[in-house]
Amino acid sequence: MPPADRTAPAVTAADGASSGALATAIPLRRQPMPTRSMTENPTGGAAAVRGPAARRDRRWWRAARTAGRHGVLVAVVLAMLFPTLWALNTSFKPTSDVYDSSPLPIPATLANYRAAIDAFPIWQLLLNSFVTAAGVTVLHLLAGVLAGWSFVRYAHRGQRVVSALVLVALVVPPQALIIPDFLLVARLGWRDTFVGLIVPQLSTCSLAVLLLRQHILTVPATLLGAATLDGATDGEILRHVVLPLLRPALGAVAIVVFITTWNEFLWPALVAPSPEHTTVQMGLQLFQNQEGPEYGPLLAGAMLATIPIALIYALASRRITDAFLHSGLR
Amino acid sequence: MTTSEAGAQPALPRGRADRPAPRGHALAGKRADEPPAPGPLAASTRRAGGWRGAATPWLFQAPVLVSLAVWVYGPLVFTGVLSLLDWDLISPHPEFVGLTNYRQLVEDPEFGNAVLRTGLYVLALLPFATVVPMALAIMLWKRPGRASGIYRSLLFVPVMLAPVANALSWRFVLDPLGGIVNEVFGGLGLPQRDWLGDPSFALPAITLITAAKFVAMHLLLYGAALAAVDRRSLDAARVDGATEWEITRHLVVPQLARTTALLAFLCAVFAGQWTFTNIVVLTDGGPDGTTDNVYFRLFQYAFTFFDAGTGAAAAMMIVAGLALAFAVVSLPRRRRATG
Numbered sequence A: 001m002p003p004a005d006r007t008a009p010a011v012t013a014a015d016g017a018s019s020g021a022l023a024t025a026i027p028l029r030r031q032p033m034p035t036r037s038m039t040e041n042p043t044g045g046a047a048a049v050r051g052p053a054a055r056r057d058r059r060w061w062r063a064a065r066t067a068g069r070h071g072v073l074v075a076v077v078l079a080m081l082f083p084t085l086w087a088l089n090t091s092f093k094p095t096s097d098v099y100d101s102s103p104l105p106i107p108a109t110l111a112n113y114r115a116a117i118d119a120f121p122i123w124q125l126l127l128n129s130f131v132t133a134a135g136v137t138v139l140h141l142l143a144g145v146l147a148g149w150s151f152v153r154y155a156h157r158g159q160r161v162v163s164a165l166v167l168v169a170l171v172v173p174p175q176a177l178i179i180p181d182f183l184l185v186a187r188l189g190w191r192d193t194f195v196g197l198i199v200p201q202l203s204t205c206s207l208a209v210l211l212l213r214q215h216i217l218t219v220p221a222t223l224l225g226a227a228t229l230d231g232a233t234d235g236e237i238l239r240h241v242v243l244p245l246l247r248p249a250l251g252a253v254a255i256v257v258f259i260t261t262w263n264e265f266l267w268p269a270l271v272a273p274s275p276e277h278t279t280v281q282m283g284l285q286l287f288q289n290q291e292g293p294e295y296g297p298l299l300a301g302a303m304l305a306t307i308p309i310a311l312i313y314a315l316a317s318r319r320i321t322d323a324f325l326h327s328g329l330r
Numbered sequence B: 001m002t003t004s005e006a007g008a009q010p011a012l013p014r015g016r017a018d019r020p021a022p023r024g025h026a027l028a029g030k031r032a033d034e035p036p037a038p039g040p041l042a043a044s045t046r047r048a049g050g051w052r053g054a055a056t057p058w059l060f061q062a063p064v065l066v067s068l069a070v071w072v073y074g075p076l077v078f079t080g081v082l083s084l085l086d087w088d089l090i091s092p093h094p095e096f097v098g099l100t101n102y103r104q105l106v107e108d109p110e111f112g113n114a115v116l117r118t119g120l121y122v123l124a125l126l127p128f129a130t131v132v133p134m135a136l137a138i139m140l141w142k143r144p145g146r147a148s149g150i151y152r153s154l155l156f157v158p159v160m161l162a163p164v165a166n167a168l169s170w171r172f173v174l175d176p177l178g179g180i181v182n183e184v185f186g187g188l189g190l191p192q193r194d195w196l197g198d199p200s201f202a203l204p205a206i207t208l209i210t211a212a213k214f215v216a217m218h219l220l221l222y223g224a225a226l227a228a229v230d231r232r233s234l235d236a237a238r239v240d241g242a243t244e245w246e247i248t249r250h251l252v253v254p255q256l257a258r259t260t261a262l263l264a265f266l267c268a269v270f271a272g273q274w275t276f277t278n279i280v281v282l283t284d285g286g287p288d289g290t291t292d293n294v295y296f297r298l299f300q301y302a303f304t305f306f307d308a309g310t311g312a313a314a315a316m317m318i319v320a321g322l323a324l325a326f327a328v329v330s331l332p333r334r335r336r337a338t339g
Helices: A003-030 A044-048 A052-091 A111-119 A122-153 A159-171 A178-187 A194-204 A206-217 A221-229 A234-263 A266-271 A280-291 A295-325 B003-008 B044-048 B050-082 B100-107 B109-129 B131-142 B146-160 B163-173 B180-187 B202-226 B231-239 B244-283 B294-304 B308-338
Strands: none
Touching: A052 A295, A052 B131, A052 B146, A052 B163, A052 B202, A111 A122, A111 A280, A111 A295, A122 A159, A122 A194, A122 A206, A122 A234, A122 A280, A122 A295, A122 B050, A159 A194, A159 A206, A159 B050, A178 A194, A178 A266, A178 B050, A178 B294, A178 B308, A194 A266, A194 B050, A206 A234, A206 A295, A206 B050, A221 A234, A234 A280, A234 A295, A266 A280, A266 B244, A280 A295, A280 B163, A280 B244, A295 B146, A295 B163, A295 B202, B050 B308, B100 B109, B100 B308, B109 B131, B109 B202, B109 B244, B109 B294, B131 B146, B131 B202, B131 B244, B146 B202, B163 B202, B163 B244, B202 B244, B231 B244, B244 B294, B244 B308, B294 B308
């Protein structure tokens, strides 16, 4: 909240206490019109008549509300992230202290990570995940830009049908498709290959299409018109006008698709069930079956699967949330 | 311009007046049987002329259309065919059995149980898909600024967390012997339990584990909807002496009604899918099938028992159920719009 908002009602109140209702109206008029929301204390005029006691009361009330609000938000964040943070904490404890309930790993050790790497091809799994996620991301962006652009640029007979198909594909549950998709991949001989991991995941490209379409819609129409008048073809406009403007959105969508694919479990579990060829998510499940209740290395493995994503997200979180917030997807 | 083209000029699509007008009428509320009426900026199809001009949009959309045809809609049809067969995924001669698979499914108490449990998941997750994220989103929206941005980033993290790793973390935290939750409960004198192994606590546990993802995702979608709400109307209400609660209740929440209906539908869609991974990693549907859901059952039919027909029949029933849910959510809206 800008400081001006906070001080203005106080001035009103002081004037009001000394010289009555007419005086309150004048400083009110002198205030700049609030352009953003004045989040609190809207009833400055009414409270003014009651004097300094009411003002103290109000200030206390405001502080309590702010504290309560932060309290609720911090509690929700902690409740959501606690298991992951606790697993991170435990992964650095010596194997004998797995059930130790100290909130910090002292003394810290990498023994669990070493054990996980010795027991399971973690690096291979991470590499597989990376290649798969990168491949799917490239395909989604490509499909998304082209289709998003054509939705914005062209009108044609099938338009509504196509956009409905794209939308509906978003909510068709992948589990309902796995039997035929699996059969197709098996028939093509794509089991345990990157092609088999990557290409069928084009089934979820709808999100990229819709997000990119929304962002292409925000490119000023005059810009496209000017380019057309200058004789640019549609391909050139897409390349030289739209794509440069779209770069932030592309980055955000790329990150979202990458992370979603990295986290995908069902499909790798089906087409690449062996530890050498699968992604780290399925690898963790296999590792769990192999290790049983040996939590130290298991949690270390889980953290290794989480850390790359956490790093990407930490660097780009605002960009991701903004991409959704300003997408106009409603 | 012919009259038919002039008649085809679409009005702005309903409820999208805040967006820039779609160029070239993309997705505008136009009837499909009328010829396209390109505006001045969508001139290219007209300029190029002939079949090449008409083919251009299809070329751009080809990657998406082919992908969806091969990996979504084709398989959907194929699933429908499979559901009429008796097949073990291997034998070269699947047998046509008509609707037998469906009849068996309806009579199968395990599938009935899975349907019931899926419904329970949806109902239990519904508040976490609507009320909770809505309250949080309004809270963040009313006070824009640095702190809100940080909260928003943190609250979105559960969507980004790897589901298997997350489930493993939960399994560790809920471990019956020495898990931190039981430690804390013991310290407070509360009963310690085998949370994931107790028939009356396993489903609530899975629900809560999945709830974080719903709150995170839907918080962001509510945020997107709130970004379109005019803050000035709130200031006007404040000047008129409305309390914050009244403003939220009568001014903000009604504007989120459409979003809420959509998110309730998304909850019905994703409740089953998002609990699936947690079920696979944490409970395998147990104890006593209390955490089962239809997706897990489908997976069991198809890839554990190699009964493709029954699995496909289950898939078709899921899709039909979702279509029904969508009709329920969208019908009142459509009636109001047309009536």
